[in-house]
Amino acid sequence: MTPSAATPAYRRLSVEERRSQLLEAALGLFAHRTPEEVSLDDVAEAAGVSRPLVYRYFPGGKQQLYEAALRSAAEELEQCFDEPREGPLLTRLSRALDRYLTFVDQHDTGFSALLQGGSVVETSRTTAIVDGVRRAAARRILSHLGVADPGRLLRMTVRMWITAVEAASLIWLDDGKEPSADELRDWLVEQFVAVLSVTASRDPQTSALLGTLTADD
Amino acid sequence: MTPSAATPAYRRLSVEERRSQLLEAALGLFAHRTPEEVSLDDVAEAAGVSRPLVYRYFPGGKQQLYEAALRSAAEELEQCFDEPREGPLLTRLSRALDRYLTFVDQHDTGFSALLQGGSVVETSRTTAIVDGVRRAAARRILSHLGVADPGRLLRMTVRMWITAVEAASLIWLDDGKEPSADELRDWLVEQFVAVLSVTASRDPQTSALLGTLTADD
Numbered sequence: 001m002t003p004s005a006a007t008p009a010y011r012r013l014s015v016e017e018r019r020s021q022l023l024e025a026a027l028g029l030f031a032h033r034t035p036e037e038v039s040l041d042d043v044a045e046a047a048g049v050s051r052p053l054v055y056r057y058f059p060g061g062k063q064q065l066y067e068a069a070l071r072s073a074a075e076e077l078e079q080c081f082d083e084p085r086e087g088p089l090l091t092r093l094s095r096a097l098d099r100y101l102t103f104v105d106q107h108d109t110g111f112s113a114l115l116q117g118g119s120v121v122e123t124s125r126t127t128a129i130v131d132g133v134r135r136a137a138a139r140r141i142l143s144h145l146g147v148a149d150p151g152r153l154l155r156m157t158v159r160m161w162i163t164a165v166e167a168a169s170l171i172w173l174d175d176g177k178e179p180s181a182d183e184l185r186d187w188l189v190e191q192f193v194a195v196l197s198v199t200a201s202r203d204p205q206t207s208a209l210l211g212t213l214t215a216d217d
Numbered sequence: 218m219t220p221s222a223a224t225p226a227y228r229r230l231s232v233e234e235r236r237s238q239l240l241e242a243a244l245g246l247f248a249h250r251t252p253e254e255v256s257l258d259d260v261a262e263a264a265g266v267s268r269p270l271v272y273r274y275f276p277g278g279k280q281q282l283y284e285a286a287l288r289s290a291a292e293e294l295e296q297c298f299d300e301p302r303e304g305p306l307l308t309r310l311s312r313a314l315d316r317y318l319t320f321v322d323q324h325d326t327g328f329s330a331l332l333q334g335g336s337v338v339e340t341s342r343t344t345a346i347v348d349g350v351r352r353a354a355a356r357r358i359l360s361h362l363g364v365a366d367p368g369r370l371l372r373m374t375v376r377m378w379i380t381a382v383e384a385a386s387l388i389w390l391d392d393g394k395e396p397s398a399d400e401l402r403d404w405l406v407e408q409f410v411a412v413l414s415v416t417a418s419r420d421p422q423t424s425a426l427l428g429t430l431t432a433d434d
Contacts, residue, residue, distance in 0.1 A: 117334050118344030127335030152395065153404075156388050160381040160408075167380035171373050178369060187370075187419060191377075194411040202404060 019057050022047050026069045031107040035066055035121040066121045067129075070114070074133050077103055081140045089213050092144055094189055097165075101181040104169045112173050115166060137162050145209055153203040161192050236274050239264050243286045248324040252283055252338040283338045284346075287331070291350050294320055298357040306430050309361055311406055314382075318398040321386045329390050332383060354379050362426055370420040378409050 025047035029038045044051045058064045080099035200207040242264035246255045261268040275281045297316035300309045417424040
């Protein structure tokens with residue numbers, strides 16, 4: 001045995017690495033518990049460090065850790081919407097929804113607690129982060145649809161559908177993740193086409209778009 | 218002139234009357250400002266009483282007044298859903314939406330602030346009040362549809378549509394109440410039929426229902 005094998009595989013983490021490690025531990029906890037159920041002690045334990053060390057990196061305590069974890073989760077969620085601009089539009093939407101539903105599945109309790117509101121950690125900052133994700137989703141959809149200057153009714157339709165998808169995700173989690181993610185995804189895509197069709201009868205821009213949407217599928 | 222005409226038309230209000238008067242003043246303020254913009258002094262001034270008197274009735278201060286005003290607004294909103302069980306179903310839905318949109322119009326800033334979240338007065342109690350209204354709306358719709366035991370997909374569809382209506386209301390307020398309330402109402406009814414039609418192809422219960430819904434209009 002060499003001496004190095006007897007000592008624990010320990011090395012001092014850089015400030016950035018330590019911060020990432022704590023954030024990852026916090027995210028893991030906030031994903032599957034309500035914010036109320038997560039304590040700084042839990043985060044310290046999950047990261048295998050002391051509570052004072054957590055405070056050194058996050059002097060704002062649980063609130064600061066929650067917001068940092070939420071920002072990180074929001075980035076991950078926005079990446080779910082990254083989709084190459086090729087192939088039929090509804091296939092792209094299906095793939096993005098697949099990734100989104102996987103994210104929801106993997107962050108179930110935290111996702112519900114966040115979107116149901118009324119949590120002690122909810123502030124105008126956390127609300128702004130969530131709204132940022134919604135706006136990013138709407139921009140991404142309109143951009144894939146090839147609409148540079150969406151009119152009021154088209155914008156409203158897309159944003160209403162995004163809200164309906166959120167509501168569906170919450171009910172899905174509440175209902176023990178039934179129906180299957182695949183069935184939910186297909187149903188949501190069909191609803192997207194249906195609400196666009198309704199808007200198309202009132203709005204020439206949406207009407208023109210709908211032709212493209214259904215033609216290439 | 219009789220002596221009584223010279224004295225101000227003042228009489229001591231009962232406890233219940235005074236409480237109602239303060240609540241009404243608070244509601245008027247919370248309807249058109251964000252909770253952050255309303256102070257106890259504003260409520261006292263609007264009600265024509267002293268700040269200590271407001272505190273005597275609402276020792277919990279602004280938070281307690283806000284929650285009491287919200288409870289009162291929630292009751293008013295639930296009354297919007299009262300609709301006689303006669304005539305075509307979609308006509309009933311239109312009439313309820315008319316009353317709902319009038320309520321939204323009359324409580325614009327407060328409605329937005331409440332539903333956008335992140336406000337200092339938001340607690341698990343205020344969230345529960347808002348959720349109660351949503352559940353009441355869903356129950357009312359399913360009851361008008363004559364469904365005693367709604368399956369998962371039908372329940373989800375109705376709740377998703379209610380969320381979409383909320384989203385539409387927020388965007389409508391943001392967009393300076395455009396399109397007109399009448400156009401918005403008709404569009405929302407059409408969306409209701411459209412999403413039910415999508416669900417109908419996956420769910421026999423919804424399919425049977427859709428026949429009734431479109432037959433009587």
